[in-house]
Each structure stands twice: as C-alpha cells, then as structure tokens.
Amino acid sequence: MSWRRFAQQMATMSRDLLKQDSVDTTLARITASATELIGDCDAAGILVVHGGAVETLAPTGQLVIDSDAVQERLGEGPCFDTAQATSEEPVFRIPDLAAQEQRWPRFAPEARELGIGSMMGFLLFTDDENDFGALNLYSRKPGAFTEDSEMAGWLLASHAAVAFSGARTHGRMEYAVATRHTIGQAMGILMNSRNLTSEQAFDVLRRYSQERNIKLREVARQLNEQGSLP
Template identity: 70%
Template structure:
C-alpha cells in the first residue's frame, strides 16, 4: 500500500518536542514520566492512535503506560507468541532499534503468527523504537494506528526524535526513583534497628545482625524484615 504523503512541519514539531522535553523533566515520579511519554507520542506523531512502552524482563513482557487497551492486547499477544515487532525492538540483542510497518497485512512473512492476529485486534500500522542511553536499554516505545499507510518516513524520523528525548527523561526518572527507594529502605532498616536496640539492649551491630539472620533464615528481603519490625515493634 502506498504511504500517505509526508506533511510534518519540522519547525513546529521542534517547538513541540522542546516543550515535551521540558515537561518530561518536570514530572514528579517515574509513572508520571511514563504516562507523559506515551501521551506525547499520540499528540505529536501524525496518525498515532495509541502508544505504549514494552519492557522485557528475562523474556517476560511488561506493558507500561499504555494509552489504550489495544496496546495491552498487542503486547500480550507478542508475549504469548514469542514474536512481534515490539518484542524485537525491546530485545536489543536482536540488533534492531527501529521498525516501521506501514501495512501490517504485509508483515506476515516476518511475523507469521503475530501479523494476522494483530490485524484482527485492529492494528493497521505500527512503529517502534528502542529506548536506550549509553548505559542501558530501557524498553521499546511503540506507536499504533488503526489504519494502514499512516506511518511514513517522516513519521519514523519524528518518532525517533521523540524516543531519544524520552529515553533520557526515562533514565533520569528511573535513577531518581531508585535513589528514593534506596533512601526509604535505609531509613526503614535504621528505624527497625533502633526498635531492636531499645527493646533488647543491643548494639547497632547486633541489631543489624538480628535483621540479617532473620532475612537469611526466612528467605525474606532485608527491607521487608525491617518493615515488619517497624510494623510489629519486633520480630
């Protein structure tokens, strides 16, 4: 099928992209950043009806910030079949960072199981981009259209620019979330140690050893043991 004519106003798109980048960095949580990324995909890329981020954890698929049910259904289908464009894009080991399918009905030779079933879900065109930085791969940002022939070479370029900004913002947000989690965990462990020290007249080292031994013997993460101590007032 012939692709639609490229009609991207790059001057306007650049302004929108700059505004999006500022907006992403202003989000106050990882979830908010993810939601803003996928919302921006539908707002900035012509013909995009839905968007989402697919992440692989030991070949298990996770859908993040889907804008519509269509995204969840497509990701789940790829997980069940073990094949599909988003699955490939998120798996950097396969060497592909970008894909664009103008007409899903023509993609059957490459994804013989996924293509016809995705078309039945209502997918006409798809694009996907590996979200990556120099330090890590973060998943794949995927664009969906219910119509065929909607995603063009200009659409791909626009999506690539959006994904590049999104990867930086997502990496920053995830690092911040990890730091906040680490600080919260350290605070909880410190509070639990204080409870044990006061209740059992232990030194700091002895209190930590109690937590550590209980964690090992019960096969429970140390932070969960600490949370239990804080909640119950002891072990």
C-alpha cells in the first residue's frame, strides 16, 4: 500500500464529507470511500444499535444487508458485537472465514454461504453514549485484509466517527429549526382565529398534545394543514 497516495485520498474524502448536506449522504460517502481506499474491499456498511434496535446504514451492496440480517437473527456476529460495543476490542479482523472461527461459530458458516471471504469492523465512537455503530468492510476474497488494511480502515473509521457525529448534530439542528417554524405557524393561526396571545396559543397546543398523547410538532403540522385543530 502506498501510504502517500492513501493520505492524499483521505484528504480528498475529508473535503467531500464537508460538502454533504445530510446524515445519509455523509454516511454513503464514508462507505463508498471504504471500497475505494482499501484494497479488495468489495462492500461496506455501517451497523448502528439504538437502544437494542439494529439498523443498517449506507450499505454499498446487498451483501452488507444480508450479513447484518443474519447477525441480528442469530444474535451473534462480529459487526453485531462491535456495534453494541460488547467486543473487548474496538476493531476486529477475520482474515479467512473459510477457516474455523471460534468466536462466532453460528455466524461464520452462514457468512461463507453469502460469499464472504474476509471481514473487518471498527467501532465508531460518538458523543452519544447510548448509540454505538460499527463501520464494517467485506471482501469476497479470503485473506484479503492485511495489517495494512486494518490500519487504513482504522484511520477511515476515525474520520467516519467525527463526520457521523457532526452530521447528526447538524441534522438535529435542522430538525429543531424546522420544528420551531412549524410550531410558530400553528401558533399564528390560533392567535388570529381565537384572538390569543402567543403564550396562550402555545398553551393550547401543549395541552392538546398532552391530552391526546401526540407530539407537539405533529399537532402543529396538522393544524397548519387543516386550519384548525382536529
């Protein structure tokens, strides 16, 4: 591996990540970069665990989706363990799934049936202690991933974690702004139709939300669309 060329490619990827306008496009650029930067990497994806629920993000191919589904069904597997931060190490590398794999005895045979020869995974540390994710790399070729591949993947995962966290923060900010705008429109409708102050209008929305167990943003959206509370 030419580390000079790798560093240049990483720099280009970092600039590209800053241009992405959503969490989804940021993650898609990260997984695409893995297949571009790491030799013999045929597919990549991010497995995220939210309070026990498993989600596959930005898969570059069906192989990623199938592998994650097998691990969720079995309740074991390298990506599954790493994404839950239950592994002893924040990185795993399986050089050859054709060899006997003691760590995940039920997953390994099914992975071979999917056509997976080698795997690597890297824990994505974020600023949210309740969410864990793993960047997972796949090769159909046994013995594809070397120590150099692992180092390259670790460097990519470090950038990915920062981008992932930043993109989620940006997404939350955009959502908060949109929510305030939606609620503000609804308050304006109530103030005009019922001759209320802004505080009184917000209190009407809040009480309606609590009494019917509907999120405040959803109440505001319905009011904006229908012109009155349902």
